[in-house]
Amino acid sequence: MEKRVEKIQAELAPFQWFFVTDPKNVRYLSGFTGTSGYVLLNQSEAYFLTDFRYAEQAKLQCPHLEIVIHKPIVFDSVAELTKGAKTLLVEASNLTWENYQKLQEKLASAVTGTKDIVEKLRIVKDQKEIALIEEAARITDEAFLEVCDFIKPGVREKDIARELEFAMKRKGASQVAFDFIVASGERGALPHGVASEKTIKAGEFVTLDIGAVYEGYHSDMTRTVAVGYGDGFLKEIYEIVLKAQEEALKAVKVGKSGFEIDKIARDIITDLGYGDNFGHGLGHGVGLDIHEQPRISPQADTILEENMIITIEPGIYLPQKGGVRIEDLVVVEAEGARRLSLSSKELIVLC
Ligand SMILES: [Mn+2]
Missing domain, CATH: 3.90.230.10 (Creatinase/methionine aminopeptidase superfamily)
Structure with missing residues (x-):
């Protein structure tokens, strides 16, 4: 699972972050099986964001990621962790229009839709x-x-x-x-x-x-x-x-x-x-x-x-x-x- 994260990190540019919200993609990168969790990464850092209910489960399932218990509104934590970023990549097929607007309001960086970054890796099975x-x-x-x-x-x-x-x-x-x-x-x-x-x-x-x-x-x-x-x-x-x-x-x-x-x-x-x-x-x-x-x-x-x-x-x-x-x-x-x-x-x- 660590290798999967590294492969994604290698594709990112400097000052670029990727916010993974699709539950299957989150599971693929983190191993997390709960219902509420996100992966946030740049070239050198990789976080797993979840809420209080899943704190213990996340520690067990995602030892290769840094666990963050996010604020009541997860986008506030995303804004804080990605300070200084130029762009935040999001998954266009998963983030709703409403959430995109809420997210962009909180960020100084540009929120950019992407497609298939994780899906591309998932095609070939280990x-x-x-x-x-x-x-x-x-x-x-x-x-x-x-x-x-x-x-x-x-x-x-x-x-x-x-x-x-x-x-x-x-x-x-x-x-x-x-x-x-x-x-x-x-x-x-x-x-x-x-x-x-x-x-x-x-x-x-x-x-x-x-x-x-x-x-x-x-x-x-x-x-x-x-x-x-x-x-x-x-x-x-x-x-x-x-x-x-x-x-x-x-x-x-x-x-x-x-x-x-x-x-x-x-x-x-x-x-x-x-x-x-x-x-x-x-x-x-x-x-x-x-x-x-x-x-x-x-x-x-x-x-x-x-x-x-x-x-x-x-x-x-x-x-x-x-x-x-x-x-x-x-x-x-x-x-x-x-x-x-x-x-x-x-x-x-x-x-
Ligand atoms: Mn079929």
């Missing part, structure tokens, strides 16, 4: 982070396998989501990674069909997009299963999505761009006539956030590097009919993608 995400993925695989037995005609999508959440927490997850998508039958056409009151019927396909959080790190996996015999037409769709997913996975390699990987899956789906039914990007980075950089999409120019963690998740969505999505979480290694989601991708037919 071994500890990979191990935590791997554990989150293992919890997800195990919960999926267990809850498959529960998916049958008559149960509601919400009941399946609740069973998955319970199984994940029992297996060590601190929380769920997002509101689970459990989309059955026609609802399968909704790429983000969060679990509803709908009851599962025999013959339907059910798309489950699920993930766990383990020590702050997320996992993300989607499987589409058939309940009962399954619709023949959707079985064909399933095979197309699976082929697109596996070919894209094979193409994941250090040096490839997000655009190139996306194109492999998209071309397979488009050539078979379903290009218009795959309206989202192929994948995204996963870490302290469920969606982070790099993006794997037609617009993505990020070049894959070793130890990035990404999803590969093509889907085909057919209004009034249903849909199929298959998603794996993988780590980019020298030899190619190593899957962290290990659940079977053969069409599972549950009865």
Whole structure:
């Protein structure tokens, strides 16, 4: 964690300070897991600001930073600590317009918005982070396998989501990674069909997009299963999505761009006539956030590097009919993608 702070410090100019407010970025630089804390640094100093409630926790979690219990209004402490600064960099995507104005009022230095300073470092994971995400993925695989037995005609999508959440927490997850998508039958056409009151019927396909959080790190996996015999037409769709997913996975390699990987899956789906039914990007980075950089999409120019963690998740969505999505979480290694989601991708037919 000390190294992360040093990397940021090396990017700062003399008389420039950086005020980190995004909770995930704060956690990445400080190790702090509480709900109220900030990192403030320049080339040679690095502070962790928090309030009285977290004084002891901060000492334990952030030994590499100088702990400051801030004034009732944190900006007053920022003004005091950065006296003599020329500029104070802030995170434009996190600091609200209202707080920007309050902050600027208190400072003699110029408050300047920045983007992606910490996010850029977070793209490539270290071994500890990979191990935590791997554990989150293992919890997800195990919960999926267990809850498959529960998916049958008559149960509601919400009941399946609740069973998955319970199984994940029992297996060590601190929380769920997002509101689970459990989309059955026609609802399968909704790429983000969060679990509803709908009851599962025999013959339907059910798309489950699920993930766990383990020590702050997320996992993300989607499987589409058939309940009962399954619709023949959707079985064909399933095979197309699976082929697109596996070919894209094979193409994941250090040096490839997000655009190139996306194109492999998209071309397979488009050539078979379903290009218009795959309206989202192929994948995204996963870490302290469920969606982070790099993006794997037609617009993505990020070049894959070793130890990035990404999803590969093509889907085909057919209004009034249903849909199929298959998603794996993988780590980019020298030899190619190593899957962290290990659940079977053969069409599972549950009865
Ligand atoms: Mn995803």
